[in-house]
Amino acid sequence: MGGTYTHRVDVRYLEVDRQGVVFNMWYLAYFDDALSGYLAAGGLAYADLMASGHDVMLVHTELDWTGGVGFGDDVAVEVTPQRVGETSFTLGFCVRRDGEVICRANTVYVVVAMDGSGKLPIPAQLRELLGAPA
Amino acid sequence: MGGTYTHRVDVRYLEVDRQGVVFNMWYLAYFDDALSGYLAAGGLAYADLMASGHDVMLVHTELDWTGGVGFGDDVAVEVTPQRVGETSFTLGFCVRRDGEVICRANTVYVVVAMDGSGKLPIPAQLRELLGAPA
Amino acid sequence: MGGTYTHRVDVRYLEVDRQGVVFNMWYLAYFDDALSGYLAAGGLAYADLMASGHDVMLVHTELDWTGGVGFGDDVAVEVTPQRVGETSFTLGFCVRRDGEVICRANTVYVVVAMDGSGKLPIPAQLRELLGAPA
Amino acid sequence: MGGTYTHRVDVRYLEVDRQGVVFNMWYLAYFDDALSGYLAAGGLAYADLMASGHDVMLVHTELDWTGGVGFGDDVAVEVTPQRVGETSFTLGFCVRRDGEVICRANTVYVVVAMDGSGKLPIPAQLRELLGAPA
Numbered sequence A, B, C, D: 001m002g003g004t005y006t007h008r009v010d011v012r013y014l015e016v017d018r019q020g021v022v023f024n025m026w027y028l029a030y031f032d033d034a035l036s037g038y039l040a041a042g043g044l045a046y047a048d049l050m051a052s053g054h055d056v057m058l059v060h061t062e063l064d065w066t067g068g069v070g071f072g073d074d075v076a077v078e079v080t081p082q083r084v085g086e087t088s089f090t091l092g093f094c095v096r097r098d099g100e101v102i103c104r105a106n107t108v109y110v111v112v113a114m115d116g117s118g119k120l121p122i123p124a125q126l127r128e129l130l131g132a133p134a
Helices: A026-041 A046-051 A124-129 B026-041 B046-051 B124-129 C026-041 C046-051 C124-129 D026-041 D046-051 D124-129
Strands: A005-009 A054-065 A075-084 A088-097 A100-113 B005-009 B054-065 B075-084 B088-097 B100-113 C005-009 C054-065 C075-084 C088-097 C100-113 D005-009 D054-065 D075-084 D088-097 D100-113
Touching: A005 A026, A026 A046, A026 A054, A026 A075, A026 A088, A026 A100, A046 A054, B005 B026, B026 B046, B026 B054, B026 B075, B026 B088, B026 B100, B046 B054, C005 C026, C026 C046, C026 C054, C026 C075, C026 C088, C026 C100, C046 C054, D005 D026, D026 D046, D026 D054, D026 D075, D026 D088, D026 D100, D046 D054
Parallel strands: none
Antiparallel strands: A005 A075, A054 A100, A054 B054, A075 A088, A088 A100, B005 B075, B054 B100, B075 B088, B088 B100, C005 C075, C054 C100, C054 D054, C075 C088, C088 C100, D005 D075, D054 D100, D075 D088, D088 D100
16 A cells, blocks of 8 residues: 655634534545545646546545644645545545544545546556555 | 434546546535434434533444445435433444445444533433434 | 615524624625525526526625624525626625614626626616616 | 745546536635645744634635636646735635636625634734734
8 A cells, every 4th residue: 555645734714613622524525635636646636637527526535533723723634545446536534633542434436427427447557556456 | 223314425527537436535514414404304403402501422433335426426425323321422424326326335423512511411302313312 | 777686684593603793704604595585586596597607796796884793693685786787797795683773785797698798788687687778 | 916826736627517627616715725824834833823713704705717627637726815904805716727727706805703702803924924913
């Protein structure tokens, strides 16, 4: 498997709810941003992936929270590949605030065609980035 | 356990992404709306719950998608209590488009004090609504 | 000009920020929802408008707030046509909480082709709905 | 008046709608982020402003679009103070994509007490940052 990539998060004021912490759904926005950052850091711009006719779609995600993050906090998301299949792969996400674990998540992505025709094999460049032999 | 409540969803144009389907994070918004609707239908306004010093916080959620929903689709979320503990409870969510299952999810909520002092026992009215003996 | 249409708003918990009121950007979401509701009430589904190759794009909007709305509040948006041109039209929005004016806004929309080829004349059915002679 | 501050924007995939451009409301999120960045660049963290019992609230905003921005675009927001009053101030925003103007906006902010007690004079440090004599 490939190594861990760390994505810095700037919490938006609007993402913080009445409880004073980021509302749960925004973690999925952070993970999507982190995915883009992870791909870009590996030389694979998400826009290029789309330009080549590929897109990724979530089929499963699970999140466990042990805390929350607030506006102005020092927040980072670690991205680590967990599994690489033929048309799908799993990424692990770990959200930390000042190093402390706040949320752990796993997400299963399926590679699909931009034209809506269905699943596609993971492109070679993405497969290599995920740390799996082509 | 208590029965199933059905919450109607009006998909927002802005929730639909380039893929033509609602972006994943908005499902968590739908579930939060459905939770409010579920409570209200049981005679327990979320605002009243908060007024009594209680709030709920997610500690775990998992979602499985088998499809997507688009703008203008007929979408509904079914809410079904799955488990009731001392300070936490689990709700099952099922998103349907024209009756077809699009997403299934389970979410574990913990009842916490609005003042940030930590967990609280599930209030009697909520416990009754969830179908568990007080 | 056409008459006023009233669109009911269910404030989402996640839209309310640390200040206890809906964060400003969500008003534009409400207006987009209200636009869809306004069109649908006039027998013109937004999805159908798009299916006919038309879409609308904002070129100008201005908002004035005299208050805020919170979770659980009784909120409605009134939509009133203000001006109808060849390819553009202006809608006025008024957000009320329990009848009291919270926000007034005006938005100028341009009708554009879904294929990105540019402006189009306002379709006859939309023009009629807006209260202008075809 | 104070000088111009430039805030870089990472467009989120989820902010792009069916039209292939960022949905209008997200510009207000960008402006709020840019405001925080503007304050921080001037040595005034928004969190500190809040800690001192101050917050800012929008009373007026107007936006003019001459284009749109997409995912992966090089986007920046320029922030320029326009006017400084006793309890309110106006910021001008200019969104550029690869240098080209996409949206211009003006927003009037009122300084209010975090405890909900109403308007407050602009704090000295903020006034100085905005380029007005204290």
